[in-house]
Amino acid sequence: MGLKAALSKPFAAFVVKGIDKWKKNAVKAQQDTLKQLVAAAKGTSFGKDHHFASIKTYADFKKHVPIRDYEELRPYIDRVVAGEKNVMWKGKPQYFAKTSGTTSGVKYIPISAASMxxxxxxxxxxxxxxxxxxxxxxxxxxxxxxxxxxxxxxxxxxxxxxxxxxxxxxxxxxxxxxxxxxxxxxxxxxxxxxxxxxxxxxxxxxxxxxxxxxxxxxxxxxxxxxxxxxxxxxxxxxxxxxxxxxxxxxxxxxxxxxxxxxxxxxxxxxxxxASEGFIAYQDSQQDKGLLLLANAGMFYEFIPTDEFYNDHPTRLSLGEVELDTNYALVLNTNAGLWGYVIGDTVKFVSKDPYKIMVTGRIKHFISAFGEHVIGEEVEHALLSVANEEGVGITEFTVAPQVSTPAGELPYHEWFVEFSNPPADMVSFSKKVDEALQKKNIYYFDLIEGKILQPLIIRSLQKDAFVSYMRTQGKLGGQNKVPRLANDRKIADDLSSFITRQRDDEEERGV
CATH class of the missing domain: 3.40.50 (Rossmann fold)
Incomplete structure (x- = not known):
C-alpha cells in the first residue's frame, strides 16, 4: 500500500466526522447559508436592487427575490460578463463556465473564488x-x-x-x-x-x-x-x-x-x-440516494413541479419538503446566482439525512394531451421490462406523434437503440406501455379514454445516437441526449436510423 492510500483512511474518517455534523443539522445549515449569502451580497448591485439589507428571514427573501431562469437574469449576467464589478457577487468571478442552452445560446455561469x-x-x-x-x-x-x-x-x-x-x-x-x-x-x-x-x-x-x-x-x-x-x-x-x-x-x-x-x-x-455548483453525491454503496450538500455555499429552494408554470408557485426551503414529490430545483449561490432555476427536477428519498434523486429536466417532459410524463417515469417503464426480459438498452428518447392519418389516434413514439433486442417487439412494447400507465395516472386515463393509442417503439441501428450527436456537434464531453421532448426535432432526425418498418397491423398490435 502506497503512502497516499495509507493516509487516506484517517483523513477520510476526519472528513466524514465533519460531514456528519452538518448533515444532522441540514436545515440549520441552510438557514445559516442564506443569512451568509445575503449579508455578503447586500452591497452588490443585485443586493441593492432587491433590498438585501432588509432581508431577515426566508419569507423576506421570497418577497424581494423572484425566481428567474438565465434569460431573466441576463441583464445582470451581461454586466458581469462585460467586466463590471460587484454586480451579483463581491468583485468579479474567478471563471465563467461556458455552457450551451436551448433558448439562450451560449450561457456564461459565474464561478467565484468562494464557490470553486x-x-x-x-x-x-x-x-x-x-x-x-x-x-x-x-x-x-x-x-x-x-x-x-x-x-x-x-x-x-x-x-x-x-x-x-x-x-x-x-x-x-x-x-x-x-x-x-x-x-x-x-x-x-x-x-x-x-x-x-x-x-x-x-x-x-x-x-x-x-x-x-x-x-x-x-x-x-x-x-x-x-x-x-x-x-x-x-x-x-x-x-x-x-x-x-x-x-x-x-x-x-x-x-x-x-x-x-x-x-x-x-x-x-x-x-x-453542475456549472452552478456541486449539489449532491452518493455517500453510501448501500443507498442510491444522493446526499444534498447543505453546507456548500448554496441555499436551495424547491418548487412542486405541478406548480412550476403557475404565476405564483409555492417556494419551499429544505425544512418544508416532502418525500417522493417532484420539485424544480432553485439555487442561490456564493457565485451570485439568485432565485436561479437550474432546470433539473429532484425528489427526496430521505429526510434523515436529506437525500435526493435527480428525476429529470423541468422542460423535458411530454404533455401533448396533459399527461405530463417525466423522465423518471419513462426510464422506469422501459428498464423494469428490459431487466425482466434480459433486453439490453444502449440509449433512447421519446416524443409525441400527433400528426397521424385520419381516424388514427396519436401516440408516444419511442426511439430505442438496443444492445440486445427483445425477441417479440410487440409484446415488449405492450409491457412497457402498461408499466408507464402504472407510473402515470394521467397517461393511463388517456389510454383508457381512447385519447391516445399505446406507445410504439422504433428500433434504431447500432450507434444511431452517436451518429445523431455527431451531426449536432455534441459528441462527447458533458453533452447528453434528452430523454423526452414535446416537439419532433430529435425524433425526426432519428427517423433515418430506424432499422425496419413493420406493417401497420403489426406495429399497432400493442
Whole structure:
C-alpha cells in the first residue's frame, strides 16, 4: 500500500466526522447559508436592487427575490460578463463556465473564488466517504482517468472562460496529478472521437483503477478499448479497475451494458455536479440516494413541479419538503446566482439525512394531451421490462406523434437503440406501455379514454445516437441526449436510423 492510500483512511474518517455534523443539522445549515449569502451580497448591485439589507428571514427573501431562469437574469449576467464589478457577487468571478442552452445560446455561469473550492471539496469528499464506508483504498495507488472537456480556456474581459470539466481539470490537486490521465496534450484535443482514440492509446497499458465520466461517453471509451485489445473485457485490460464515478445522467439505462463491457459488477459513485455548483453525491454503496450538500455555499429552494408554470408557485426551503414529490430545483449561490432555476427536477428519498434523486429536466417532459410524463417515469417503464426480459438498452428518447392519418389516434413514439433486442417487439412494447400507465395516472386515463393509442417503439441501428450527436456537434464531453421532448426535432432526425418498418397491423398490435 502506497503512502497516499495509507493516509487516506484517517483523513477520510476526519472528513466524514465533519460531514456528519452538518448533515444532522441540514436545515440549520441552510438557514445559516442564506443569512451568509445575503449579508455578503447586500452591497452588490443585485443586493441593492432587491433590498438585501432588509432581508431577515426566508419569507423576506421570497418577497424581494423572484425566481428567474438565465434569460431573466441576463441583464445582470451581461454586466458581469462585460467586466463590471460587484454586480451579483463581491468583485468579479474567478471563471465563467461556458455552457450551451436551448433558448439562450451560449450561457456564461459565474464561478467565484468562494464557490470553486466547494466544487473541488465535494468531488474529493465523494471519494473519501466511499473510502470511509468500504475501507477500499486500492484505487488510490493506481491510475485515474477523468473523461472530460478540454482544459484550454479563453479570456473574456480578463476572466477565464471554459467548460466546467475543463476548468476543474486545471485545478486537480497536486497529490493526484501523477496518477491522473489522460495527458494534458490529449485532453486538449477538441474532436471527441480523435480524443477517445488518443486516450485509448495512452491508457490501454496502464494500471487504471478509477474511471470517471458521463456513462454514454465512458461506454464509447470501453468499446474502443475492447476493439483495440482484440475483444477483451475491461476487467482483463484493467484487472485492478475498482471504482466508476459518474454523473450527468441516470446510470440505470447504461448499467447493464457498461457492466457487460467490464465483465463484472463494480462499485460506483453517482455525483451531481453542475456549472452552478456541486449539489449532491452518493455517500453510501448501500443507498442510491444522493446526499444534498447543505453546507456548500448554496441555499436551495424547491418548487412542486405541478406548480412550476403557475404565476405564483409555492417556494419551499429544505425544512418544508416532502418525500417522493417532484420539485424544480432553485439555487442561490456564493457565485451570485439568485432565485436561479437550474432546470433539473429532484425528489427526496430521505429526510434523515436529506437525500435526493435527480428525476429529470423541468422542460423535458411530454404533455401533448396533459399527461405530463417525466423522465423518471419513462426510464422506469422501459428498464423494469428490459431487466425482466434480459433486453439490453444502449440509449433512447421519446416524443409525441400527433400528426397521424385520419381516424388514427396519436401516440408516444419511442426511439430505442438496443444492445440486445427483445425477441417479440410487440409484446415488449405492450409491457412497457402498461408499466408507464402504472407510473402515470394521467397517461393511463388517456389510454383508457381512447385519447391516445399505446406507445410504439422504433428500433434504431447500432450507434444511431452517436451518429445523431455527431451531426449536432455534441459528441462527447458533458453533452447528453434528452430523454423526452414535446416537439419532433430529435425524433425526426432519428427517423433515418430506424432499422425496419413493420406493417401497420403489426406495429399497432400493442
Amino acid at each position: 473550492p466547494e466544487q473541488i471539496k465535494a468531488a474529493r469528499n465523494a471519494l473519501l466517504t466511499y473510502v470511509h464506508e468500504t475501507g477500499n483504498v486500492r484505487f488510490i495507488d493506481g491510475k485515474m482517468i477523468f473523461l472530460q472537456g478540454s482544459p484550454v480556456m479563453s479570456k473574456k474581459n480578463g476572466i477565464h472562460v471554459g467548460r466546467l470539466s475543463g476548468i476543474v481539470a486545471n485545478l486537480v490537486p497536486a497529490y493526484l496529478q501523477k496518477n491522473r490521465l489522460p495527458s494534458y496534450q490529449t485532453n486538449c484535443i477538441e474532436d471527441w472521437e480523435e480524443k477517445v482514440d488518443a486516450i485509448v492509446d495512452e491508457t490501454i497499458n496502464q494500471d487504471m483503477t478509477l474511471i470517471s465520466g458521463i456513462p454514454p461517453w465512458v461506454q464509447m471509451y470501453f468499446d474502443r478499448l475492447t476493439e483495440k485489445s482484440g475483444g477483451k473485457k475491461i476487467k482483463d485490460i484493467f484487472p485492478n479497475f475498482e471504482l466508476f464515478v459518474y454523473g450527468g445522467v441516470n446510470y440505470e439505462p447504461y448499467r447493464s451494458k457498461i457492466e457487460a463491457s467490464i465483465g463484472r459488477k463494480i462499485d460506483s459513485i453517482e455525483t451531481y455536479p
